[in-house]
Amino acid sequence: MNLEPPPRDVALRFVLLLGVVSLLADVTYEGARSITGPFLAMLGASGALVGIVSGLGELTGNGLRLFSGWLADRTRRYWFLTLAGYTINLLAVPLLALAGRWEIAAALIIAERTGKALRTPPRDAILSHATARVGRGWGFGLHEAMDQIGAVAGPLLVAAVLRIEHNYRLAFALLLAPALAALGVLLRARQQYPNPQDLEPSTGLAARGFSRAFWMYMAAVGLVAAGYVDFPLIAYHLGRHSAFPAEQIPLLYALAMGVDALAALIFGRLFDKLGISLLALVAAVSALAAPLAFSGGRLAALIAMAVWGAGVGAQESVLRAAVGALAPASRRGTAYGLFNAFYGLLWFTGSAIMGVLYDISLKSLIMFSVAAQLLAVPLFLAAVHAGKSPRPRSAAR
The missing domain is CATH 1.20.1250.20 (MFS general substrate transporter like domains)
Structure with a gap:
């Protein structure tokens, strides 16, 4: 008697695990992004510098995604790049609590964006294998819905901390909890699904070039x-x-x-x-x-x-x-x-x-x-x- 769950159920569990990772990750960095502007100002940065730091972070992040996607395909190290990117992306946030100068805070903000850029293409490639079983639209839709729950919860959590204590550093420090939780769930997903490409049935698409x-x-x-x-x-x-x-x-x-x-x-x-x-x-x-x-x-x-x-x-x-x-x-x-x-x-x-x-x-x-x-x-x-x-x-x- 075969007690193995159907491939679709296995794939759905994997999608949900990655959704939990994104939810917790968004609590962390979207919560932080809601206060990085005033935090930089508190450290002495001008409005122009705040804009430059924000723009440079996005520019660096967008450019790096080209490289990280290519590198993932070239090395086949999708999990390694995803784990490395999430680690940089998430741990840069609570480290802001220790920043005593705006230059250090700016470097950490850019590091957070860099980590996100490093992990996004390989993470989406990993996710795409599972969505082939559950329906690509439904799989990515579930992932985005869970992501948005975190994106709303993070700023609300930070707002509550500031209302009670009005302490930016405490808010950043408390975001260590969802950051570590996200990394823990991600490691569990890696352990349970080391070869996510096995979840995707053959599509018959040619391997060379794009259509x-x-x-x-x-x-x-x-x-x-x-x-x-x-x-x-x-x-x-x-x-x-x-x-x-x-x-x-x-x-x-x-x-x-x-x-x-x-x-x-x-x-x-x-x-x-x-x-x-x-x-x-x-x-x-x-x-x-x-x-x-x-x-x-x-x-x-x-x-x-x-x-x-x-x-x-x-x-x-x-x-x-x-x-x-x-x-x-x-x-x-x-x-x-x-x-x-x-x-x-x-x-x-x-x-x-x-x-x-x-x-x-x-x-x-x-x-x-x-x-x-x-x-x-x-x-x-x-x-x-x-x-x-x-x-x-x-x-x-």
């Missing part, structure tokens, strides 16, 4: 990223025009994050049924966020936050799932490195352009955002019809 559909998809992803207005700019606009009092704006972000988590699950299920063509619909709907946020009143802003959160949920789940469907398993790390770096670069570029346009013309900003995302629609559809991977495989059972 035409993949590059069309990447072009569409770049347009979505460039046209997606960043929340800080929306918050700046709403605060400047007194649409909402300052204390209510964080609640708008919480609303968006709640929708994000729910949307990741819904879009994940839909992706497993509809494939990449779903992303054309997502891009078209997401294009409504900028017009609603920048040209409407309070009700329009609330709707904009829901639309914006749904779009982020789709981007963090099914955009990643599609990479796994389009790239051969042997090149999955490189594919995720390209995806993350390209997405981050175009997001940064688009955000900078829209920031400049905001001071010139709100109409121009809205037109840029809408046009970029609508231009992605035919490219997503072209990727579907390129004939390589128009629809994801059904979850193997």
Whole structure:
């Protein structure tokens, strides 16, 4: 009598383990990111320096993802790079409690981003093997939903500490607990699933190079990223025009994050049924966020936050799932490195352009955002019809 659990159940448990890791990790570094700005200011950094440190951290992180994805495929050391990246990413946070100068704090902030960049492509490659069994959209959707729980819980935990003690160093020090818990769960996942590639049935995809559909998809992803207005700019606009009092704006972000988590699950299920063509619909709907946020009143802003959160949920789940469907398993790390770096670069570029346009013309900003995302629609559809991977495989059972 065979008492072994079905492959789908084994894969689902692995997805959930990695989801717990992401939840605890997000409690750690999203909690820290909510106060790094004022902490740097307390240490004597100027506003310009805070901006430079933040920008340099993101730039370094995006560039390194290209290298870490390639290195993972070249060495096949996916677990080693994932563990090393998480260790740097997570332990840099509580070390901020010991920083006595802004230069040391800045180095730790950049180290945290560097660790995240090092581990993200190999982690996503590992996750993609398991999602082939449970459904790529559903697997990445579950992972993103759990990730967002941590992203909301972390800042709330830090806010509670500051309300009681008003001590930044204590807040950073307490984040050691979820950091160590995340590393513990990750080590357990590594022990239980040392060869996650065994969870993925053969897809028949060629191992050399990337398909035409993949590059069309990447072009569409770049347009979505460039046209997606960043929340800080929306918050700046709403605060400047007194649409909402300052204390209510964080609640708008919480609303968006709640929708994000729910949307990741819904879009994940839909992706497993509809494939990449779903992303054309997502891009078209997401294009409504900028017009609603920048040209409407309070009700329009609330709707904009829901639309914006749904779009982020789709981007963090099914955009990643599609990479796994389009790239051969042997090149999955490189594919995720390209995806993350390209997405981050175009997001940064688009955000900078829209920031400049905001001071010139709100109409121009809205037109840029809408046009970029609508231009992605035919490219997503072209990727579907390129004939390589128009629809994801059904979850193997």
